[in-house]
Amino acid sequence: MKGKKIIVGVTGSIAAYKAATLVRLLVKAGAEVRVLMTPAAQQFISPLTLATLSKHPVHSEISSESAWNNHVEMGLWADALVVAPLTASTLAKMAHGICDNILVAVYLSARCPVFFAPAMDVDMWAHRSTQDNVKRLLDCGNHLIPVGVGELASGLIGEGRMAEPEDIVATLAAHFQSADTLKGRKVMITAGPTYEPIDPVRFIGNRSSGKMGIALADEAAARGAEVTLILGPSFYGPQHPGVTTIAVQTADEMYEAALMHFPGSDVAILSAAVADYRPQDTANQKLKKIADTLPIQLVKNPDIAAELGRLKTTKQLIVGFALETNDEIPNAKAKMEKKNFDFIVLNSLNDPGAGFVHDTNKISILHRNNKILHFELKSKTAVAADIIDEVATLLSDF
Ligand code: C5P
Numbered sequence: 101m102k103g104k105k106i107i108v109g110v111t112g113s114i115a116a117y118k119a120a121t122l123v124r125l126l127v128k129a130g131a132e133v134r135v136l137m138t139p140a141a142q143q144f145i146s147p148l149t150l151a152t153l154s155k156h157p158v159h160s161e162i163s164s165e166s167a168w169n170n171h172v173e174m175g176l177w178a179d180a181l182v183v184a185p186l187t188a189s190t191l192a193k194m195a196h197g198i199c200d201n202i203l204v205a206v207y208l209s210a211r212c213p214v215f216f217a218p219a220m221d222v223d224m225w226a227h228r229s230t231q232d233n234v235k236r237l238l239d240c241g242n243h244l245i246p247v248g249v250g251e252l253a254s255g256l257i258g259e260g261r262m263a264e265p266e267d268i269v270a271t272l273a274a275h276f277q278s279a280d281t282l283k284g285r286k287v288m289i290t291a292g293p294t295y296e297p298i299d300p301v302r303f304i305g306n307r308s309s310g311k312m313g314i315a316l317a318d319e320a321a322a323r324g325a326e327v328t329l330i331l332g333p334s335f336y337g338p339q340h341p342g343v344t345t346i347a348v349q350t351a352d353e354m355y356e357a358a359l360m361h362f363p364g365s366d367v368a369i370l371s372a373a374v375a376d377y378r379p380q381d382t383a384n385q386k387l388k389k390i391a392d393t394l395p396i397q398l399v400k401n402p403d404i405a406a407e408l409g410r411l412k413t414t415k416q417l418i419v420g421f422a423l424e425t426n427d428e429i430p431n432a433k434a435k436m437e438k439k440n441f442d443f444i445v446l447n448s449l450n451d452p453g454a455g456f457v458h459d460t461n462k463i464s465i466l467h468r469n470n471k472i473l474h475f476e477l478k479s480k481t482a483v484a485a486d487i488i489d490e491v492a493t494l495l496s497d498f
Contacts, residue, residue, distance in 0.1 A: 102129070137150070214237075219261065247261055286327075292372055294333075304377075309334060415498060417495065443465055
C-alpha cells in the first residue's frame with residue numbers, strides 16, 4: 101500500500117462517517133489519499149474532517165468560482181478509486197454515466213481499477229434496479245466490495261451495510277499485491293473468431309465473441325503484464341490501457357501476427373476460435389446468384405498453436421483452449437500433448453451459460469502432470485482470474 105495513490109469517493113449515506121476511518125487507515129498504511137465528496141455526502145460528514153485526515157483539500161464540485169478541478173488529471177493520477185460508501189443514487193449515475201458531480205466525472209475519466217462499497221437499506225439493495233446497476237458496474241470491470249448483513253439505519257435487519265473499513269483496506273491491499281504478480285512479463289493472447297473471405301462481402305466465420313480472450317487480456321494487464329492481444333473480428337475490446345490490440349481478420353493474418361510476437365513473449369494464451377479451413381479462392385467481385393449449387397473448395401489453415409508449440413523454448417509457456425462435444429477430457433489431453441501446451445482450458449458446451457457469446461463460462465484446467473481442476477460457472481472475468489492464477493503459479497517456477 102505504501103506510496104499508492106488512492107482516491108476515496110464518499111457519497112451521501114449514513115455510513116459516510118466510516119469514510120473517516122477508511123481514510124485514516126489508508127494514510128496509516130502509507131497510501132497517498134485524495135477525497136472526493138458528493139454534495140449529499142457533506143450532510144453526513146464534514147469535508148474538514150476528511151481533509152485533515154487525508155492531509156489534502158477535499159473536492160466536491162467540478163468547478164468553483166476560483167478554479168476548475170481537473171477531474172481528468174485526477175482520474176489519471178490514481179492507482180485505485182474506491183467509492184465508499186456508495187449510495188443507490190450515485191451507483192445509478194455511475195452505471196449510466198450521468199456526470200453531474202465531480203465523483204462521477206473522475207470515475208468516468210479514471211483508467212485505474214475502481215472499487216465500490218455500496219451502502220443502503222435492505223430493500224433498496226435488493227431492488228432489481230440496484231442489482232441491474234451493480235451488474236453494469238461489474239460488466240465494466242469494476243470491483244464490488246460486498247455489502248455486509250446486519251442492523252441498518254432504518255432499524256431493519258438484512259443486507260446493505262457498507263463493508264467495514266478494515267475489510268475495504270484489506271481488499272485494496274490484496275489487489276495491489278496481486279497487481280505485481282506479472283510485472284515485467286510479456287503475454288500474447290489470441291482471441292475471437294476468424295473470418296475467411298469467400299468474396300468481398302461473404303465470409304466463413306464462427307460464433308466466438310472474443311469475450312474470454314479479452315477478459316484474459318484485461319486480467320493479465322491488471323497484474324502488471326505487458327499484453328499483446330491478437331483479436332479477430334469482435335464487437336468487443338479490452339478496457340485496460342496496458343493491452344495493445346492487433347486487429348486481424350483471417351487465420352493467416354492471426355498466424356503472421358502470432359509468429360511475430362511469440363519470440364518476445366513469456367506466455368502465449370491461445371483462446372481464438374481459428375477457422376480450420378478457408379476458401380481456396382476468394383472472388384474479387386461479389387458472387388452472383390446463378391447456379392443452383394455453388395461448391396466452395398476449402399483448404400487447411402495454418403495451426404497457430406501447433407507452430408508455436410514447436411517454437412516454444414524452456415522459458416516460455418503456452419496455454420491452449422479446447423471445446424469438445426464428446427470424450428472431453430481425453431480429447432483435450434491429446435490436444436494439449438500434440439500442440440505442446442503447458443496446460444489446456446476445457447470449455448464445457450453442455451452447461452447452460454458456458455461457451456460462445458455468454459458472459460459466463462465453466463471450465464476445467466488440465467495440466468501435463470494429470471492434475472485436473474474443475475471450476476464452477478462464473479463470469480468470464482472471474483474465469484480469467486482463475487486461468488491467470490495458474491499462469492502466474494507456473495511462471496513463478498521459471
Ligand atoms: O480448433 P482446436 O480445437 O484444435 O483448438 C485448440 C487450440 O488450438 C485453441 O487454443 C486454439 O486457439 C488453437 N488453434 C490455433 N490455430 C488453429 C486452430 C486452433 O491456434 N488453426
